[in-house]
Amino acid sequence: MILSFVLGLLLGFLTLLWYRGQVQQRLRQVLSELKPHHAMSSLPVLSQLSTAIANQNRKHQILENRLQRYQSMLEHAPIGFLHIDEENRLVWCNHFARTLFNLSLSPFAQPSAQPRLLLEVIRSYELDQLIEQVRQDGQSCDVEWTFFPINANPARVRKQKSYGLRGYGIPLFENHIGIFIENRQELVVLKQQRDRWTSDVAHELKTPLTSIRLIAETLQSRLDPALVGWADRLVSQSARLSTLVQDLLDLSQMEVEGSEQHSLRLKAVSLPELIKAAWRNLDPIACKKDLSFQYIGPSQLTAYLDESRMYRVMVNLLDNSIKYSPPRETVIVKVQTIGGMRASDSGAEMLPEDGSSEGKGPIIRDNHGVSLRERSHCSTELVHHWLQIEVMDAGHGFLDHDLPHIFERFYRADVSRTRPASQNSDQMTENAINHHSISHRSRKGLSGTSFQGEKLSQPGGTGLGLAIVHQIIRAHKGYVEAQNHPQTGGAVIRIRLPQEALAS
Structure with missing residues (x-):
């Protein structure tokens, strides 16, 4: 009886030693993963582990604070951001994107919000294509398109305005995709205003330039030979300006017609x-x-x-x-x-x-x-x-x-x-004035070779x-x-x- 008790006690003690050894080995493995400082190597394992856990908690808190700062920066960024998961569901979007697409989704402060399918909240085929392209290639892509908002209220359909967007897609973790959205409508409007102004000015200049050219061509046969070169130059420059005006009108017309093949x-x-x-x-x-x-x-x-x-x-x-x-x-x-x-x-x-x-x-x-x-x-x-x-x-x-x-x-x-056009033009004018004031020679010195030759050679x-x-x-x-x-x-x-x- 006593022998059985001693044997049981010995077996229990050996089992305890084995379990303690296993625990110590596991603690050492955990400690090695935590990578403690070499200065703590002389301390007991439990002390090292306790110190390492405290250090990891501090690092974790620092990372949490940094993550919150980044999330806050992203939330208030002057550019939209969409977080898309592997099933093309919208996980989160920042304030700019919610305002841009007229959404009401929870910010980072409420991560428990149920993700919704992207096409349910943002009806944009181009955006969906961009996401698929980023996921397929595994690298960043960008694309520009015109977004047409959809409103369920028929009375407000005519009030909906389209606007130009540029999207930048980047691959994230676990097949998630991040999309930065830039609203380029202001640039589009400025470009339209510039083109409209250019077209209006070109239309206004076309008639007076034609009149100036006709007058100059009429004067060519009536001026003194020494002055005909000035009329020739006037005809040449008015023709150049007329070509510029016509180019502007053609370009504006093509931009209005757009890239549609029916034009x-x-x-x-x-x-x-x-x-x-x-x-x-x-x-x-x-x-x-x-x-x-x-x-x-x-x-x-x-x-x-x-x-x-x-x-x-x-x-x-x-x-x-x-x-x-x-x-x-x-x-x-x-x-x-x-x-x-x-x-x-x-x-x-x-x-x-x-x-x-x-x-x-x-x-x-x-x-x-x-x-x-x-x-x-x-x-x-x-x-x-x-x-x-x-x-x-x-x-x-x-x-x-x-x-x-x-x-x-x-x-x-x-x-x-x-060529520096203004410099050549000024030099040509100065040479012509000096030539005219000194000698009053024939037309050859002012026109023909001097003007036309310079125009062709430069x-x-x-x-x-x-x-x-x-x-x-x-x-x-x-x-x-x-x-x-x-x-x-x-x-x-x-x-x-x-x-x-x-x-x-």
Whole structure:
């Protein structure tokens, strides 16, 4: 009996020692995960664990306070934020987003609010597409669109106003998505006001400029030969201003019509003949610099285009190439159909025949007026076939800081690509005044060579040519990009039109 008791006591004691060892081992594992300071290594395990837990609690409190500060900053940020879970439910949105979309959802202070399906509270197909694109690619994307609010009250439908938005999507934890929403309606309104003002001014200037030009042309045959040069210059400058006014009117009209294809007069056009006709129209100017023209591409290629507007595109591009090419060089236009091109981070990317991703994207791409996936600044697997037109000159090319802006209206590149117009004009005026006051010579000193030669030898323009090109290509559902030729350094303007433009 006593022996059994002793054996039981011994077994219990051994079991206690084993359990204590297990507890000590587990405490050491927990302690190692807490990563205590090396100075506490001489203390007992329980003391080390107690100190480590206290330190972790302090760190946890610091992180909680920091998280609350960030949440408060996000709540009061002047930009909207939407938190979307893996099932496309709206978990939370900040004050700006609630006001923008007329929502009433709980802030971070009430995280227990039941998430609702995003499309139940915000009816926006573009926003839903942006979320899917971010989730699919696993990287940030952004897109612009016009949001049309929906109101259940029919009496208030006419009072609802649309506004322009830009959304920035970022991947979060566990397949959640964060969307930053920027209200760009103020910029849209300012742009509309600018365009309206520009159009009104252009309309008002058109008639007086025509009158000035007619008067100057009438005076040309009645003035003293020594003064005819001034009339010639007046005619030239009034013609230049008339061209500027007409460009403004055309650009405003195209922007009002928008990028809808119904604004175009599409028909089957022989593209090689259209390009050659545009060059023949500019051939007298090219002959002044002894420039040659080379067309590379199929001799017969029919495309469905707006002939008059595409002709305007080619005239504008070829005119630029003539202005900025040195004498006795060649302007090249290359036309080809390409297959296997997809949008990428750099704007567009050529795919080899095997479908791999090797290729070289352009330096700058126009991202306005194309599809949602192409406007999103992230990669996509959509592969298209395109009609590509490249216009290449032998000039100095574009400066890197000019490339993002060359399709903006009134933008003029640096001196490597253009001339200081006011300086040249002032110098020309001063020379003409000195020449007239000293000798009163014949017309040759003031007109002809002096004015026209300077105009042809020094490139200039209104800064609207490429903006008009962009607008026309946008209406054709294509896009235009610019870069410098890797070998020659000359400018390359590349147009890509969707395969729907190709006639079967």
